[in-house]
Amino acid sequence: MAVAGMPVRLIRMPLAAGLALALLTLPMGGASAEPKPTVAQAKAKLEKLNDQADAVVEKYNQAAEKWKKAKKKYETLNGELTRQGEKVAGLRKELVTMAVSTYQVGMVSGWEGLVNQADPDDLLNGMAAVDQLSASRAESLNAFDEATKSLRDSRDGAKKALAEADETRDELSGEKAKADKMVKAQTKILRELNAFQVGNPNGSGVQYTGSASGNARAALAFAFAQIGKPYRYGGTGPSGWDCSGLIQASWNSGGVNLPRTTWEQWSWGASRKVSLNDLQPGDLLFSEGLGHVGMYAGNGQMVHAPQTGDVVKVVPLSSYGRNFVGAVRP
Template identity: 35%
Template sequence: MASHRRPKQPSRTRVTVLTATAAAAVALSAQSASADPQPSKTDVKTKVDKLHEEAEQATEKYNGAKEKQEKLEKQVGELQDKVARGQEELNKLRDGLGSMATAQYRSGSIDPTLQLLLSSDPDSYLEKASTLNQLSAKQADTLQQIAAKQRTLRQERAEATGKLADLESTRKALGERKSEVQGKLAEARDLLNTLTAKERAEVLGESDAAGQADKGGAKGGTDGSRAGRSESRPDLGKALPTSQRAGSALSAAQSKIGSPYVWGATGPNSFDCSGLTSWAYAQAGVTLPRISQDQANAGTRIYDQGSLKPGDLVIFYGDLHHVGLYAGNGQVLHAPRSGTNVRYEPMSNMPFQFGVRVG
């Protein structure tokens, strides 16, 4: 017989528990959503500034590794050429020694005393014997040359092998620094993309730099179409450079205002910080080292900001990873960071370490 009992209704206690559980789930969901809000413009700026500073540090390390690689490649090439020439000289010495040995063998191996007794022309024999003695002395000299050349070649080959190992290590470091720079810039770009175009421009510090992020690395971003565009020029005061070369370097850098910052770039259409200063001084006939840490030792250091003159190098941050040109009245002309252009900026925006007056 079928059961006609009514289904059991949930108890008041069970309903209460289920309701409380659902309410708790909704509350947790709301709490979770509020715990992960979009970062504010201030937060983004702080993080982006930090990432760009770290990227510039890595950029200067990249520049140093690249410079070292180029020097090592040149040294390795010269050593390899030297070894090849030395081997050629050694082969010639060996060939000459072989020819002398063959001549001796063909002259016969009869005892010289017996040859004298049997000779019908003692005078002729003595003349030949004298030639043979001279040949032996020459042969001994050739052997000494061969031994010396072999020692030299061993040393040169060992040096070349060491340089090649150093080159391989430098290439590896170069790749690591490149990946580090690209990673920092990608992270900064992602953060900037959470902002509006106007906010991005404000964070980057340029009204027309909204959304720009360095995608090209050392081989990209060479469009110099914005170089020399209209910029608001700050009051640079009336101080004069201490030398014609310093003035020429500053003028050269001023002609590149508006050119984009590109890490690893040395001009003429895009620059990183030390790329701009080295390019500017090159236009004045002065060769500066490639990286900011080395440029810090390129002249006389000036620790008093009040003693700086236009055209002096100005070094920033404790590890000296940023450099620009003093423009006057507390302003620096520099290539600031990825996403910006060559521009003037108050020196107070960065931790100044010292100036360098290039001799």
């Protein structure tokens, strides 16, 4: 109901102001704010991240190995290039010396001197010396040509190897960025759950007292000495490990040189696979997808480097939570 003599627009102003005030006093985000995930939801998300991390870290390790091989190839070829360069320089110096010497011989005692020899033996000896000089010159020229060609080949090979190394370096950088992002997400959830384990990079682990013998015992003794050290993707020790890095180093201490990545280790063991029902201490256990590997410790247990926020540990196979695709006996 309008008040007499008062414009209608003045009566509506307090209503608009009230609505504005009400909107300003609403909580930020209002009803659209997402509720904080429960512990169960956080654990489920973490488990999914851990599965994804296996694949990401494996790709990172593969790229790292590819980079190392490309870099080594370049360094080898570049070293050969340097050696060939030194050889060519030496042959060039030899040819210059020979050319100067030939010029001097031609001016002082060349053919004119030879044909004027009174003694036939002296003439023959002189001609033999010239023939020898010509043969030596031809040999040096051929050696120079071959060395120069080899130098060009080495240079071309080194350039190609350097390009390959640069390409794999970029690939490695991309995979590292993905892994870093994954680790950040895992770490965030683990800290929210108060479940992040720092580990002890300088720890001495525990003593292995199982039944393994020979090389397997040496490998398990090494692995057990790493217990309590933190998991680190790309880690090859001694202060932190990823799964395949731990296995490689452990079996290296047992006298067996394994490849670096889980895929390579599985491929390496193609002719050494054993049944999961016939496991012996020291056998390698691979998860489905080949993203993870551990070592059988006996008594239904496995020693491994699990994932970000965890440490090298021994766990029952029944609690591992993932399926195994197979086992390899080094």
